[in-house]
Amino acid sequence: MEGKIILITGASSGIGKATAEVLGDGKNKLIICGRRKDRLEKLRSQINGEVHILNFDVRDKKSVFDSISSIPDKLKNIDVLINNAGNAHGMDLSHEANLDDWDAMIDSNVKGLIYVTKAILPIMTKRNEGQIINMGSIAGFEVYPKGNVYCASKFAVDAFTKGLRIDLNKFNIRVCAIHPGLVETEFSMVRFKGDLQKSKKVYKDINPLNPFDVANAINYMINVPLRVTISDLTILATDQANATIINRK
Ligand code: 8X3
Numbered sequence: 576m577e578g579k580i581i582l583i584t585g586a587s588s589g590i591g592k593a594t595a596e597v598l599g600d601g602k603n604k605l606i607i608c609g610r611r612k613d614r615l616e617k618l619r620s621q622i623n624g625e626v627h628i629l630n631f632d633v634r635d636k637k638s639v640f641d642s643i644s645s646i647p648d649k650l651k652n653i654d655v656l657i658n659n660a661g662n663a664h665g666m667d668l669s670h671e672a673n674l675d676d677w678d679a680m681i682d683s684n685v686k687g688l689i690y691v692t693k694a695i696l697p698i699m700t701k702r703n704e705g706q707i708i709n710m711g712s713i714a715g716f717e718v719y720p721k722g723n724v725y726c727a728s729k730f731a732v733d734a735f736t737k738g739l740r741i742d743l744n745k746f747n748i749r750v751c752a753i754h755p756g757l758v759e760t761e762f763s764m765v766r767f768k769g770d771l772q773k774s775k776k777v778y779k780d781i782n783p784l785n786p787f788d789v790a791n792a793i794n795y796m797i798n799v800p801l802r803v804t805i806s807d808l809t810i811l812a813t814d815q816a817n818a819t820i821i822n823r824k
Contacts, residue, residue, distance in 0.1 A: 578602030578624070579797070582653050584633055584691055585660030587614035589760035590710070593786035594657060597794050599623050604650060608633075608642070608691075609660070625650075633660045633687025634679075643694040655706045655797055656695050658688045663725045663766035677724040684728035689735065696743075703747045708796055709736045711754040713809065717818035725766075729754075740806065749804040751796050756811035756818070758784040780823040781814040 587609035599622035665676035699705030715729030
């Protein structure tokens with residue numbers, strides 16, 4: 576199969592990085608985006624084939640649009656957008672949570688994802704082709720204690736994905752979302768602000784997903800025949816039944 580031009584946000588770590596590593600097969604051309612330039616440069620040196628770096632924060636609207644307009648002409652026709660950037664900040668009861676954490680989650684998981692999509696959509700609608708894969712979560716289907724705004728942000732991703740699929744139906748664009756459960760990455764360290772104990776507890780006595788499990792599923796979503804849209808792919812560790820039922824051994 577011929578390679579594709581694939582843009583990945585949040586590529587400097589976790590699922591985004593693993594996805595770049597899986598998709599960097601020498602045929603695909605990657606545009607890896609993130610806030611941490613040094614990490615992106617290191618990643619580029621490990622990947623096969625053409626890799627272009629875009630160093631921006633999805634929360635910065637101007638920077639999103641400027642960065643995407645700066646993509647060289649030969650890479651402009653983006654075939655696949657992977658909206659992976661996002662995080663959880665804090666896990667507290669609603670009346671005790673920090674409003675700055677709530678802002679950060681809405682700004683990256685919702686507004687950032689919307690900005691990047693808006694910047695790339697004209698490229699896809701003009702060509703009548705393309706694929707968008709949004710990073711949802713099991714938290715976008717089920718609300719769990721102290722999940723409040725993180726869950727709200729992922730419910731928003733689910734609703735936006737469904738809206739996009741309707742609006743883009745005439746444009747031959749595949750609109751997809753992947754919804755992971757527990758994946759062991761820096762996710763919990765960020766959520767718990769570097770508290771290793773709390774972070775370790777999340778994955779304690781279970782066999783969680785690793786970022787490559789998710790990356791391989793994304794690879795599958797891209798490589799099914801063009802007539803097929805994997806609209807939603809929920810991926811859970813076998814030890815996890817839903818957002819709250821977890822089989823700790
Ligand atoms: C990450 C999965 O269960 O921590 O989105 O919300 S969970």
